[in-house]
Amino acid sequence: MTGHDVNYDTGPDMGHDTGHHAVPLRINLLVWAALMALTAITVGVTSFDFGFLNVVVALTVATTKAGLVILWFMHLRYEGRVIRLMVFTAFVILAIAIGFTFFDVAYR
Amino acid sequence: MSADAHDHPNFFQPQPGTKGGIASWIFSTDHKRIGMLYLYCIVAMFLVGLTLGFLIRLELIAPGRTIMGPQTYNALFTLHGVVMIFLVVIPSIPAAFGNIFLPIQIGAEDVSFPRLNIFSWWLYVTGAVLAVVSLVTGKGAPDTGWTFYVPFSAVTTTNVDVAVVAVFILGFSSILTGLNFITTLHRLRAPGMTWTRLPLFCWSLYATGWIQVLATPVLGITVLLIFAERVLGVGLFDPSRGGDPILYQHLFWIYSHPAVYIMILPAMGVISEILPVFARKPIFGYKMIAFSSLAIAFAGSLVWAHHMFVSGMSDTAVMVFSFLTFVVAIPSAIKVFNWVSTLYKGSIRVEPPLWYALAFIFLFSIGGLTGLVLGSAGTDVHVHDTYFVVAHFHYVIFGGLGFGLFGAMHYWFPKVYGRMYDKRIANWSCLIAFVGFNILYFPMFIIGLQGMPRRYYDYLPKYAEGHFISTMGSWVLAAGLLLMFWNLWRGIRHGKPVGRNPWGAATLEWMVPSPPPHHNFDAEPVVTHGPYDYTGVKPDA
Amino acid sequence: MYPQSLTPVQQVDLAFIIIFGFSVFVLLVITAAMLWFVWRYHESRHPVPAQFSGNVPAEIAWTVIPSIIVMGLFYYGWEGYKALRTVPEGAMEIKVTARMWSWVFEYPGGKRGSVLVAPVDTPVKLRMTSVDVLHSLYVPAFRIKMDTVPGMETYAWFKADRPGEYDLLCAEYCGLKHANMITTVKVVDKAAFDAWLASTDAPGGKGRALMDTYGCISCHSLDGTPGVGPTFKDLYGAEREVALPDGTKRKVFADEGYLRRAFTDPNGELVVGYDPIMPSTEGMVPNEDMEQMLAWLMHGNEVGREEGRRLMEAEGCISCHSTDGSIIAGPSLKGLWNAPTTVLRDGKEQQVTADEVYLRAKIANAPSLGTVKGYDPMMPPYEHLTPEQLGAMVEYIKSLGEHAH
Amino acid sequence: MHEHRDYEGAKIGMWLFLFTEVLLFGGLFLLYAVYLHRYPAEFHAAGKDLSRIFGTANTIVLITSSLFMALAISALQRGKVLLSQRLVLLTVALAGVFLVNKFFEWSAKISHGIYPDSPALLKLPPGEMVFFNLYYLMTGLHGIHVIIGGAVLLYGWHLMRAGRVTPEHFVFLENGGLYWHLVDLVWIYLFPLFYLVV
Ligand code: HEA
Ligand code: HEA
Ligand code: CUA
Numbered sequence A: 001m002t003g004h005d006v007n008y009d010t011g012p013d014m015g016h017d018t019g020h021h022a023v024p025l026r027i028n029l030l031v032w033a034a035l036m037a038l039t040a041i042t043v044g045v046t047s048f049d050f051g052f053l054n055v056v057v058a059l060t061v062a063t064t065k066a067g068l069v070i071l072w073f074m075h076l077r078y079e080g081r082v083i084r085l086m087v088f089t090a091f092v093i094l095a096i097a098i099g100f101t102f103f104d105v106a107y108r
Numbered sequence B: 001m002s003a004d005a006h007d008h009p010n011f012f013q014p015q016p017g018t019k020g021g022i023a024s025w026i027f028s029t030d031h032k033r034i035g036m037l038y039l040y041c042i043v044a045m046f047l048v049g050l051t052l053g054f055l056i057r058l059e060l061i062a063p064g065r066t067i068m069g070p071q072t073y074n075a076l077f078t079l080h081g082v083v084m085i086f087l088v089v090i091p092s093i094p095a096a097f098g099n100i101f102l103p104i105q106i107g108a109e110d111v112s113f114p115r116l117n118i119f120s121w122w123l124y125v126t127g128a129v130l131a132v133v134s135l136v137t138g139k140g141a142p143d144t145g146w147t148f149y150v151p152f153s154a155v156t157t158t159n160v161d162v163a164v165v166a167v168f169i170l171g172f173s174s175i176l177t178g179l180n181f182i183t184t185l186h187r188l189r190a191p192g193m194t195w196t197r198l199p200l201f202c203w204s205l206y207a208t209g210w211i212q213v214l215a216t217p218v219l220g221i222t223v224l225l226i227f228a229e230r231v232l233g234v235g236l237f238d239p240s241r242g243g244d245p246i247l248y249q250h251l252f253w254i255y256s257h258p259a260v261y262i263m264i265l266p267a268m269g270v271i272s273e274i275l276p277v278f279a280r281k282p283i284f285g286y287k288m289i290a291f292s293s294l295a296i297a298f299a300g301s302l303v304w305a306h307h308m309f310v311s312g313m314s315d316t317a318v319m320v321f322s323f324l325t326f327v328v329a330i331p332s333a334i335k336v337f338n339w340v341s342t343l344y345k346g347s348i349r350v351e352p353p354l355w356y357a358l359a360f361i362f363l364f365s366i367g368g369l370t371g372l373v374l375g376s377a378g379t380d381v382h383v384h385d386t387y388f389v390v391a392h393f394h395y396v397i398f399g400g401l402g403f404g405l406f407g408a409m410h411y412w413f414p415k416v417y418g419r420m421y422d423k424r425i426a427n428w429s430c431l432i433a434f435v436g437f438n439i440l441y442f443p444m445f446i447i448g449l450q451g452m453p454r455r456y457y458d459y460l461p462k463y464a465e466g467h468f469i470s471t472m473g474s475w476v477l478a479a480g481l482l483l484m485f486w487n488l489w490r491g492i493r494h495g496k497p498v499g500r501n502p503w504g505a506a507t508l509e510w511m512v513p514s515p516p517p518h519h520n521f522d523a524e525p526v527v528t529h530g531p532y533d534y535t536g537v538k539p540d541a
Numbered sequence C: 001m002y003p004q005s006l007t008p009v010q011q012v013d014l015a016f017i018i019i020f021g022f023s024v025f026v027l028l029v030i031t032a033a034m035l036w037f038v039w040r041y042h043e044s045r046h047p048v049p050a051q052f053s054g055n056v057p058a059e060i061a062w063t064v065i066p067s068i069i070v071m072g073l074f075y076y077g078w079e080g081y082k083a084l085r086t087v088p089e090g091a092m093e094i095k096v097t098a099r100m101w102s103w104v105f106e107y108p109g110g111k112r113g114s115v116l117v118a119p120v121d122t123p124v125k126l127r128m129t130s131v132d133v134l135h136s137l138y139v140p141a142f143r144i145k146m147d148t149v150p151g152m153e154t155y156a157w158f159k160a161d162r163p164g165e166y167d168l169l170c171a172e173y174c175g176l177k178h179a180n181m182i183t184t185v186k187v188v189d190k191a192a193f194d195a196w197l198a199s200t201d202a203p204g205g206k207g208r209a210l211m212d213t214y215g216c217i218s219c220h221s222l223d224g225t226p227g228v229g230p231t232f233k234d235l236y237g238a239e240r241e242v243a244l245p246d247g248t249k250r251k252v253f254a255d256e257g258y259l260r261r262a263f264t265d266p267n268g269e270l271v272v273g274y275d276p277i278m279p280s281t282e283g284m285v286p287n288e289d290m291e292q293m294l295a296w297l298m299h300g301n302e303v304g305r306e307e308g309r310r311l312m313e314a315e316g317c318i319s320c321h322s323t324d325g326s327i328i329a330g331p332s333l334k335g336l337w338n339a340p341t342t343v344l345r346d347g348k349e350q351q352v353t354a355d356e357v358y359l360r361a362k363i364a365n366a367p368s369l370g371t372v373k374g375y376d377p378m379m380p381p382y383e384h385l386t387p388e389q390l391g392a393m394v395e396y397i398k399s400l401g402e403h404a405h
Numbered sequence D: 001m002h003e004h005r006d007y008e009g010a011k012i013g014m015w016l017f018l019f020t021e022v023l024l025f026g027g028l029f030l031l032y033a034v035y036l037h038r039y040p041a042e043f044h045a046a047g048k049d050l051s052r053i054f055g056t057a058n059t060i061v062l063i064t065s066s067l068f069m070a071l072a073i074s075a076l077q078r079g080k081v082l083l084s085q086r087l088v089l090l091t092v093a094l095a096g097v098f099l100v101n102k103f104f105e106w107s108a109k110i111s112h113g114i115y116p117d118s119p120a121l122l123k124l125p126p127g128e129m130v131f132f133n134l135y136y137l138m139t140g141l142h143g144i145h146v147i148i149g150g151a152v153l154l155y156g157w158h159l160m161r162a163g164r165v166t167p168e169h170f171v172f173l174e175n176g177g178l179y180w181h182l183v184d185l186v187w188i189y190l191f192p193l194f195y196l197v198v
């Protein structure tokens, strides 16, 4: 981001909420079905004991679900570069905050 | 008032067809009025904070008890820290000058969310009032230091609950300002105002905005946790309940280290505006300065644990965070070098804002370079929590942000008021304050190296000399600052009227009348050149 | 670079010198350049500004060169830190407990004190913790500083290279008397240290210590509990039934003569109910030691009082409780004895009297008794104190005067 | 002063605000991560005490409410205002179901004497104490967000009825929806972390 007209892809659109095309019903329902299926998987899988892997599996499933919600329900898939970059930055910072704390707690 | 100010009512006057009065200010959604509200509140809180600092110095003039007991002293430095950090320096330049000038500098009519803007001022006032309430209610003024470290803050019976709620609200206010600026800079730049034509002040506010948005919530949850710890008995930091007090420090500094860049970046932006104007020459390395603001903002979020080298955290963490701390120093170094080079082969006109800018560079360099001593693990062990740290942060905050703020006041004064202060007195007050500042804080480095811990109301006799000199310095500094504030005050009432562009600057705010009219521009401006292109620009007064 | 040949102090000082050297140099260059430019390119001397807006090689240079330099600075700082954290093999270990607002040092063998005594030229490892809030142990002379964290053990180490006294300060803000949480590191030569460590100045001063040394305590309790032999508690002047060697029984008072005879000819008058197993002190205990022990048995209370005072200073009671009626953090000890006291416990007020039982319980575990009305619940428990030590403290409190009704 | 509507700007502002929410919860997730690392066995044991039925039910409720929200916006964009209004009401109703569920779950725990600072809690091993304290804090903070989200959507519904949110100007509803999805997002993590990490 050294500064070249980063937001030009959004264009000036004052006056109307000329967003993007409405997400088709089919896609919304598909996403919902996938979320339900993932919920079923993550609940079902707890009856097996993989030790620490359980946490990994649970978080992977959760992150997949989160991805679905962000990309489709929250329309991030349809947003311009600026917003996508911003979302990315925010999650990077969160990851740094949690990750770097482990330089301490994991080595204490 | 200047000649062309008569065409429009300026923003001090009531809008045509409306009544004036106090309500037209405190419910205004005009960014300039909101900025002025912030400016006056911040200056008032600054005076309060300074007075508290002054009292701290009086107590420390000699060992033993001089003018107050330990409990009062502990409350005093806590309050001094809280007022200065949360009520003065964090809002200071962005909320005051950023609000007034960011929209004009990009050719916009206002910020993106004017109502959120006034709401954030109201939050600020609420926070300030609560902070004052915490002093006089409950079982005494908070005595934890501005860092609110647990377990002490969880067990002390002083009025910490109210104080942390105040901090939470102030944090919210700061978030709204940052959010507003980021959106404004993305959406409301005038035609032709590309990112590479953005004044560096705006760039620094953009970087600051990101820190405000991404770091402040962590402070929010941290103080909420203190509140939960005290009120609900949730023992998340209480070792007897399985908690870990060191985690509090992580959370606190995850915000508060980036916060020091919330403080300094806008001041750096001001310096980047002032220097080219008075050197009559484009700023040296525009892109590097803009980029280094973003780099500081990002890298600043990687180093928080350098405040915790002796907290009991792991040695691995000490190594990583010490290393990264040194990395963060690089973008600051780049800025300093670029500023100095901006003066090279200029045609320098020496005016009060330039003096403040030069003082800034000198004092900030001292503060920053001593930051290296603190960032280096082995040496920090010795000087951590001593007056060396106190000296470091007064040099960067007061020498940096403070002098940057004074620079901004002197630079934009004629724009805001349409008048000019007495420049000779301004120069003298800068000099006196500068000298006093160094007498006040330099001895602190020395007693810090000798082992004088901070937050001590009483000290061993061997540190007496340093403390005494330091207290003397605070008097000189006080004289300088009182002179400065008096001079500005007098300038507002009786200063000589000036035109649009007394310094001959090239950014957009100097194209509009002084003081600016309500809607800033008659017609949306079209930008055709960079912010530091002085060809053909002449000072008009 | 020279990890083995430098002490941590030298290593840290080296880092200081290097960083300061660099800083002063950079600062001078920047300041000089700035002032020179302002003078040289003042509009009166240089009316037409040059119009360049950057110089890529220069900018790369002042990005890359400082980056390399700061890596060097990091390296020296880190070496210094490593030296501070690497404890040599076989270091002597001293346990440190920090509490508002005093330090307790516990040496190998269990001796405790509020001043840190250390042998010269010997690596000493401090194993530290805190019982209440954060504190930080700071000895500027040794360049060491480490927080003490409740519920966690931290460490620091040092090796003093010459005898002397050094300041030891609390560097982490810990409330009201943070500024007074200062004590001394006494560095003495090795022989003196060993002698000091061996000398038991257990409660009661010399006489009491001798009781330990000669093993009396293994049979006689001090607090009234029965043992192999009768307890020493309240012995002086008590009435005794004794059996003489011929089998006749007699009542005697434990006066000085009786006690002397009990030392030298223990089985001459045998306290009824006990076996004749106590060895005579004749030939085993030098005369002056016996006098000391006698004195302690007879005037133990006064000795205990002195001991109580010493202990209360060492344990830090005096940093919260005054002995002159003034109020610091807790109630003054003056006139406390037998005073009626209002205690808030589980939200209810209770009236108690500051008698022996209350005081002992209060000192050993203050929170369990609720808090005295008008004060904060900040007094830490002192569960490590022995009954004798508690007794000595109570004696001292008694000596500060009874509550005036 | 003409009223300027900047659709894109409003959305950027909303996303920025969502980031602050993410980082607010982020602080608690940080604590959770560290304590899970420190007390895996205790978290395992304590997690068993939470009702997986309640948790799963609430997950389904929230995910479905998110679907309704997404449908509501699509409907509005297509001009079906009435349908959109109904979908929003459905979303709010599910928020209510979630809260009722949560209420029963909490009261069950509280009636067992497990709540912050309770005598029963203080008898548990330290790791379990931490688990339950985090449980109350995180689900509590999330619950507050559910309430706020529900209120915002209800207001959005009101604006639609009043004709101030229309198929042309729907950014308020869209932003309210974004907020609601965030509430869902947080729960998507809370659910496995508290109910399934066993
Ligand atoms: C405006 C606020 C501000 C700023 C900008 C900084 C900037 C820096 N700070 Fe400071 N700091 C504080 C405010 C600030 N700090 C406060 C308030 C505290 C105390 C908090 C408390 O405990 O109460 C503190 C404490 C503090 C500590 C913890 C000390 C301790 O408690 O033990 C450390 C440790 O690393 C540190 C380091 C640094 C560094 C490396 C920088 C760097 O960013 C500095 C970079 C600048 C330069 C390096 C100078 C300019 C460059 C040159 C002149 C060129 C040459 C230089 C090179 C080639 C490197 N600071
Ligand atoms: C912007 C930030 C800022 C500023 C400007 C200052 C300004 C001053 N500070 Fe600072 N200080 C902090 C931020 C700041 N401070 C912080 C964050 C801490 C840490 C707190 C903590 O440990 O928690 C601290 C701690 C701190 C300490 C350490 C206390 C301790 O550890 O025990 C000391 C000691 O000397 C001190 C002194 C001063 C002095 C003398 C001034 C001087 O600049 C003041 C000079 C005085 C004047 C210029 C007065 C002029 C005016 C009047 C005399 C009256 C006029 C009044 C009216 C008209 C209403 N401060
Ligand atoms: Cu103990 Cu400060």
Ligand SMILES: [Cu+2]
Residues within 6 Å of the ligand: B256, B257, B260, B304, B306, B307
């Ligand atoms: Cu920092």
